[in-house]
Amino acid sequence: MLITNIKTEILTVVAAACRNLFGLQPEPLKLGYPPQVELGDFTVECFPLAKQFRQNPAKIAQTIAAEIEPSESIQSVRAVGPYLNVKIHNHALFGGVCDEIVRQKESLGNADRGQGQRVMVEYLSPNTNKPLHLGHIRNGVLGMTVSKLLETTGHTVIKANLVNDRGVHICKSMLAWLKWGEGRTPETTGTKGDHFVGDWYVRYAQAENQQPDLEQGTQEMLRKWESGDPETLKLWELMNGWVYGGFAETYQKLGLEFDAFYYESHTYNLGKDLIQMGLEKGAFVETEDGAVIAKLPVNEFGTQRDGSQKVETLLRSDGTSVYVTQDLGTAKMKFDEHQLDRSIYVVGSEQNYHFQCLFKLLDMLGFEWAPECYHLSYGMVNLPEGKMKSREGTVIDADDLIEEMFQLAADEIWQRDSAGRLSDEEVQKRAFAIGMAAIKFYLLRVRPELTINFDPKESISFDGFTGPYCQYAYARCASILRRAQTQDLASVDADFSLLGNKEELQLIRALIQFPEVVEEAARDLSPARVCNHLFIVAQTVNQFYHKHPVLSAESSPLIKARLALVNASAAVIKKALALLGIETLEEM
């Protein structure tokens, strides 16, 4: 029997008992889990019934428990205080869950809560004047995991990258390269393209202090770019091309994927028509000097320092657009182009105010989809020495970090392989998977809104609440399943009624809860929920593994039953890791 059917049966039976005893349909009841597995597999609280039937909840629990007859799946219902603790027959519980999980395979944990809704997840949004850093990694793994969570719960997801490819900061690296580059390229210097361009940006920043006239040069270049000067555009395309080449490598290593790219060079003029529309509707107003502003409601935005209403500029007095102007246009374009039902922006919390404004402005313009825009805000990643500041060079470069994690994992693997059995290729493959697991898990395991104070020591740890720990639990399962193939068990049937010790019960519960966790994680856009539950599954697997032999269990039917449990556990861990963008390894 499917586990969902068992859950439904419990609630149905309790409701029926209430009707018999009190002659009334009870308020909707909640199915939970007792704090210890020894108490039962499921629990129903009787507090709501106490209110409804005006009786002591413990008394009600007792009466109901006495009323319920055991069934094919329900072994017993016991009242413990105000709780109805339900024990399911072990053969039904373990057999049902293991069977269900194995049959679902990749669709494990899927749900249709999305009902095909079209959702855009915009994330990463890099600048093309410097390489990616640690903050981008947090953004990237968040965006990817949220996308996968939505996909797995029945949404059609469009992953978008809004590339900031224009502006004065881009001109700085262009100018520096023109002045001092002497025609060098990423190819001639053997430098990754984004780092190559980033180096010229740094070079500019260094020279800026001594040569204030450089500033004029970049402004001049920006004007040329905007007027479409062919040579400037050519240089711009050349250098951006280098950056994209470099980015592509990093995306690949991090497993970041995109279905749509937006470039600010295309979008920066969008939105002016919407401003006009807003003026006509009376939503926005024009000031004396020709700028266009919107007045923000005090109840949502508070007041300015002097107590007056807050105001947002939408169009400069010279008629040119600002950040929010183009974002208004881009927001509409996204909905028009992709028939979106929902639009999610994965952007750091320092832009909370910007998105609050943006969404309010869309609302003021009367777009009915405005409430479907959501800013998935995440906290900054600080270093031990403080904030990351690219201008001061206090950043952790994404490629450097990836390389460092890889090296650490490789060292660890070599230490464990003193006999030197592993090929270089195998070591590299494992080291990469383990290193990336460590960093991704480290960034995803806390709620997005929390600031992370990057602790290098903790981030590279492979023990405890980490990605490699979870990978290891999977590898152990895989090892058992591999060895089982060499045993002759084909003719034996699993006897699930032989399962039921504490560790097995804890494990099966963790597996049962997995689909619920995936739904909650998708609903809350919170990968941390997946991390936490994945860790619980891995932990219970390790406890079970340590205490109860699988392949040398007392009887063949027990071996088969435990193998099924191991198989189901492996499937859940694999799916959970996949949602987090972490590879599984058959051996570690």
Added chain:
RNA sequence: GCGCCCGUAGCUCAGCUUGGAUAGAGCACCUGACUUCUAAUCAGGUGGUCGCAGGUUCAAAUCCUGCCGGGCGUGCCA
């Protein structure tokens, strides 16, 4: 000033949406377990006024109000 976010063990966090069984992990520290399916593991121990004060409730880490501490922002930058 105003807005948003955070405050739970020495450190990093979970639990808060939807109030409910003795508040859970990891790290660190101490003790123990590899001739046994991988010790990147497991078992045990030490460690908590859930920021403070009120309120709602049979019941509050969880909901409400006020305060304190920290972070991020706060109209022609992105």
